[in-house]
Amino acid sequence: MDDIAHARSSALSSTPSSRARVLVVDDLSGNVNLATALLHREGYLVSTATNGIDALAAVARDHPDLVLMDVRMPGLDGFEACRALKSDPATRLIPVVLVTALQDADDRIRGIEAGADDFITKPFNAHELRARLRSLVRLKRYTDELDTADSVILSLALTIEARDPSTDGHCQRLAAYASALGHDLGLDGEAIAALQRGGFLHDIGKVGIPDRILLKPARLTADEYEVMKGHTNIGDRLCGELRSLRLVRPIVRHHHERLDGSGYPDGLKGDAIPLFAQIMGIVDVFDALTTERPYKPALSVARAYEELQIEVSHGWRSADLVEQFVRLSADNRLPRLDARGAIWLA
Numbered sequence: 001m002d003d004i005a006h007a008r009s010s011a012l013s014s015t016p017s018s019r020a021r022v023l024v025v026d027d028l029s030g031n032v033n034l035a036t037a038l039l040h041r042e043g044y045l046v047s048t049a050t051n052g053i054d055a056l057a058a059v060a061r062d063h064p065d066l067v068l069m070d071v072r073m074p075g076l077d078g079f080e081a082c083r084a085l086k087s088d089p090a091t092r093l094i095p096v097v098l099v100t101a102l103q104d105a106d107d108r109i110r111g112i113e114a115g116a117d118d119f120i121t122k123p124f125n126a127h128e129l130r131a132r133l134r135s136l137v138r139l140k141r142y143t144d145e146l147d148t149a150d151s152v153i154l155s156l157a158l159t160i161e162a163r164d165p166s167t168d169g170h171c172q173r174l175a176a177y178a179s180a181l182g183h184d185l186g187l188d189g190e191a192i193a194a195l196q197r198g199g200f201l202h203d204i205g206k207v208g209i210p211d212r213i214l215l216k217p218a219r220l221t222a223d224e225y226e227v228m229k230g231h232t233n234i235g236d237r238l239c240g241e242l243r244s245l246r247l248v249r250p251i252v253r254h255h256h257e258r259l260d261g262s263g264y265p266d267g268l269k270g271d272a273i274p275l276f277a278q279i280m281g282i283v284d285v286f287d288a289l290t291t292e293r294p295y296k297p298a299l300s301v302a303r304a305y306e307e308l309q310i311e312v313s314h315g316w317r318s319a320d321l322v323e324q325f326v327r328l329s330a331d332n333r334l335p336r337l338d339a340r341g342a343i344w345l346a
């Protein structure tokens with residue numbers, strides 16, 4: 001059997017492919033011992049806790065792949081502990097299986113409301129427990145991989161920025177400006193998160209642009225500019241396979257479009273340009289204008305606003321969005337950042 005076939009078969013075998021860790025939470029030691037024995041037999045590593053508070057500490061300490069938790073415990077009960085885990089971005093993807101008594105139908109409703117991923121009834125049926133845990137642990141592994149792919153892309157974006165010292169802090173500033181404008185427009189949390197990530201990832205496609213063009217300390221020739229424009233298509237392809245970047249991908253592809261259709265790569269017009277991309281386009285231009293580059297000095301904020309208004313008069317930018325962005329600064333709500341992108345408050 002070759003390595004790939006072996007890895008595939010072990011991933012599908014009845015034993016977890018690498019030892020997954022389960023946190024067992026129950027105030028009754030007899031139940032903890034029973035579950036621990038069962039899980040050890042299945043090849044899991046096991047941590048234990050006897051109440052909700054200890055469970056939250058154990059999750060932070062042991063990073064389990066799954067939490068198997070009784071609902072009835074003194075102090076912080078299983079529902080509350082589950083709710084706390086599911087409301088924390090750092091732990092919300094850890095599957096939580098609540099252990100309920102057979103007769104308590106209301107517990108399931110409360111559990112669903114608390115964000116539980118599954119339920120199992122006492123006394124444990126070993127086959128049922130094995131099947132539930134295996135599928136949830138496998139799902140957790142997939143989300144871990146997605147998470148990892150996501151952070152690889154993010155590191156890549158910062159690496160690209162590091163190639164060009166003149167744009168130091170550009171990504172951080174764009175993330176801060178775009179999310180501030182999104183917030184001001186009343187966009188929801190998911191949209192703000194997309195704008196924040198878009199700030200970091202919008203130019204990810206520059207990974208495919210040669211240094212002689214990307215780092216040229218002078219204005220680009222027409223041919224070089226054509227190559228540089230390709231960063232939008234390259235970035236789009238890089239994000240393409242990651243579901244977690246589905247809201248960021250339009251920013252990556254379309255942040256250089258203009259409302260009159262004179263932008264790139266697709267020459268989209270008006271509302272056909274996704275809103276997040278329009279926002280990123282405005283803050284990208286603003287940051288480029290207010291930052292010193294090898295071939296030009298930095299403009300003042302006031303001068304940069306004038307330039308944005310000129311772009312509005314050319315029909316390139318949305319007058320409403322630019323006005324809203326200018327108002328952020330007028331109301332002293334524009335994030336202030338130093339040259340490296342760190343936020344400081346006036």
Ligand SMILES: [Fe+2]
Pocket residue numbers: 202203231255256
């Ligand atoms: Fe760009």
